[in-house]
Amino acid sequence: MKHHAPVLRGIAAALALAGALAAHAAEPLKANVIHWWTSGGESAAIKQFALAYDQAGGQWVDNAIAGADQARATAINRIVGGDPPTAAQFNTSKQFHDLIDQGLLNNVDAVAAKENWNGIFPESILTAIKVNGHFYAAPVDIHMQDWFFYSKAAFAKAGLKGEPQNFNELFADLDKLKAAGVIPLALGGQAWQEKITFDAIFADMDRDLYMKVYRDRDANAVNSPAFRNVLTTFKRLHNYVDAGSPGRNWNDATALVISGKAGMQIMGDWAKGEFSAAKQVAGKDFGCFPGFGPKSPYMVAGDVFVFPKTDKPEAVKAQQLLATVMTSPAAQAAFSQRKGSIPIRPDVDMAGFDICAKEGMAIMKDKSRQLPNPEMLIPPDVQGALQDVITNFWNKNQSVDDAQKAFASALKS
Structure with a gap:
């Protein structure tokens, strides 16, 4: 039986390699996400995105940093320092436009086209996230700050x-x-x-x-x-x-x-x-x-997630999966019901929202009030x-x- 040993060892090695490759292929897309949502209501809300991302085949790595200024500074320092997160929170504003100008963000045009962001999101939000014809952020909520x-x-x-x-x-x-x-x-x-x-x-x-x-x-x-x-x-x-x-x-x-x-x-x-x-x-x-x-x-105010520049295929896939999941109807509803915001999408079922949110969603349909x-x-x-x-x-x-x-x-x- 000894003359079969090399063959058996070869088969075993091949199976082990195949198993390792299969395990590697099945590894979830890790996403290191920087945000500043640390209060009770905020934490409950962001967990909805994490859960949805994990269920979609990803692995959410939470990086919560108390304080918006501190979180943004951490994200920028990591981006500039060559250790970018997969995604980072900013407000729906001009806060991240300098990063765009410096070529430090990936766009998510493919997701925007597939999910028809142009046809779904309010014009005021599109203006903030679309720069020079490209989408550089995924909007996740609409807040009214007063x-x-x-x-x-x-x-x-x-x-x-x-x-x-x-x-x-x-x-x-x-x-x-x-x-x-x-x-x-x-x-x-x-x-x-x-x-x-x-x-x-x-x-x-x-x-x-x-x-x-x-x-x-x-x-x-x-x-x-x-x-x-x-x-x-x-x-x-x-x-x-x-x-x-x-x-x-x-x-x-x-x-x-x-x-x-x-x-x-x-x-x-x-x-x-x-x-x-x-x-x-x-x-x-x-x-x-x-x-x-x-x-x-x-x-109209709110929050977005931007996607720091990377050419690593797995990181890019993770960014696109994040942008898709965060803006999906189910995740939008689950998140906003806990966050206090209203969804970025007008086609989300209003049934589970409180009277304040329902009023806000109705007002957003009147462009003259935005x-x-x-x-x-x-x-x-x-x-x-x-x-x-x-x-x-x-x-x-x-x-x-x-x-x-x-x-x-x-x-x-």
Whole structure:
């Protein structure tokens, strides 16, 4: 039997090699994904993408980094340093356009064509992700960053029976909440939160002026009495925040509304993820309204994932699978129901969404109400300079005139 040994060993080796090759071929497509979704509601949401990706034959490697600025900085450092992740989160904005200009991102044109992104996604989103005719990001949600959320219990305590319909009613309600012994306005005292609060006031007061300032960068608009009035109205809100506001995280401000310790919060609809995590129901435990009246602007914002440059076939396949899975109807529904956003696609079944999301989805069908968020209109450095102006005005004893001049100067930068 010895003369058969080499043959048998050869067969065994061939089988072992075939097994190894088969195992290698069956290996899932690993995807290292950088994102900043770390709060309770956010974590529950991103897990839906991870689960969908794994079920599609991939292997999601989660790289959660607390804080949007920190996550973006980590992603950029890794891309520039030659150790890129498979995908990285950015906002639906101009934040990642520098990476496109430097040739550091792969496009996902093949996925966009196959999935008909041009025919499905809103124009405002397409404008942000499509540069020089190529798709460089997969949009995953639509957020509206200036929803008003309120505690039903706090409103009842203050004797408030309805939602304010204009700014006069808003300030009257804040006064009643203050008199009832609750924090009228829950605000996390961080620069980005102060800026979105300002933009919420700005958009609801005068959307035409908003576009003249942010889109056109019109010096006359910034120096106008109307813009001065926007600054004055914004600063008036300072009378209604508590002493613990400075440095507070946004989700901790939301927790104050959830507990009934605060009456109201102006925040993006991602806050609904926190209400959901706390088992609170929209319309029952808390209320929401996207500005004043049926024609109030709906400020479009959101998140995308970009795909760093790589020529490794498996990495490219992973990127394309991610882009396909993240934008698929089922994953979109599962994600947004937990995140508080609305799906990027208008063809997702609305049945599982709360009343706030259903209202947002209905509004998005009216193009006249869609308003780009400032980061879609101005470069990141200008946004940063304007954010500094607003936080300085909010936190210091600065005159409205000086703030107006500082805003005009920053807009020119």
